[in-house]
Amino acid sequence: xxxxxHIAPEDFTTVRxxxxxxxxxxxxxxxxxxxxAAAGYLAEARPIIAEAxxxxxxxxxxxxxxxxxxxxxxxxxxxxxxxxxWFAAAGFPDGDAHKWPSLSAAWLTSLTRCFPGPSxxxxxxxxxxxxxxxxxxxxxxxxxxxxxxxxVVLVGAMAIRAFLGAIKLDDAVGQRFEWQxxxxxxxxxxxxVSRWGNxxxxxxxxxxxxxxxxxxxxxxxxxxxx
Ligand code: SF4
Numbered sequence: 001x002x003x004x005x006h007i008a009p010e011d012f013t014t015v016r017x018x019x020x021x022x023x024x025x026x027x028x029x030x031x032x033x034x035x036x037a038a039a040g041y042l043a044e045a046r047p048i049i050a051e052a053x054x055x056x057x058x059x060x061x062x063x064x065x066x067x068x069x070x071x072x073x074x075x076x077x078x079x080x081x082x083x084x085x086w087f088a089a090a091g092f093p094d095g096d097a098h099k100w101p102s103l104s105a106a107w108l109t110s111l112t113r114c115f116p117g118p119s120x121x122x123x124x125x126x127x128x129x130x131x132x133x134x135x136x137x138x139x140x141x142x143x144x145x146x147x148x149x150x151x152v153v154l155v156g157a158m159a160i161r162a163f164l165g166a167i168k169l170d171d172a173v174g175q176r177f178e179w180q181x182x183x184x185x186x187x188x189x190x191x192x193v194s195r196w197g198n199x200x201x202x203x204x205x206x207x208x209x210x211x212x213x214x215x216x217x218x219x220x221x222x223x224x225x226x
Pocket of ligand 1: 030033034035037045046047067110113115132135136
């Protein structure tokens with residue numbers, strides 16, 4: 001299995017730091033990338049990435065949506081508003097580094113960084129293809145290494161599968177996993193397109209995921225003052 005469950009918070013004691021210089025270099029390279037357009041996968045490649053800064057929590061979504069594409073900020077649309085609600089419920093303080101204040105402490109990213117466009121059915125956005133994800137994955141791997149987060153939040157089934165393999169949303173959300181010595185907390189996609197989160201049993205799983213995120217925030221804060 002690529003993951004393990006029920007790792008106690010006290011099992012993690014490594015003090016991590018973002019390598020801001022390395023992240024700055026990566027930001028420049030991502031911003032200049034047009035690989036998916038050059039390969040014919042996208043009509044327009046417009047990578048979304050923030051300015052480099054320290055962060056202890058890294059959020060990985062699926063791909064930018066239309067509002068993010070337009071505003072140039074990850075999770076700028078309704079999915080960000082829902083995600084911000086989960087972060088606020090987990091006790092993250094409001095800051096001024098993001099449109100949705102409670103997301104200010106997190107480094108936000110996604111499996112691919114360019115808007116894939118609408119889905120063929122017209123219901124939501126097109127999911128990025130395997131080829132697009134493969135082209136973008138080295139950026140994500142380097143981003144994780146440069147940010148060096150204590151906590152990774154996976155948003156949506158595609159992001160969960162990319163790190164945990166073939167696991168059902170039902171079995172992932174509400175659980176805490178370990179990946180490369182980091183706490184990993186899965187959430188469902190926050191866009192509202194999926195009805196999964198409307199079922200009472202799944203609402204309870206999301207509440208449990210928020211509680212796990214709160215415990216991780218408190219652990220990281222404790223370790224920062226030691
Ligand atoms: S999705 Fe990633 S690999 Fe593709 S063009 Fe955008 S930044 Fe480059």
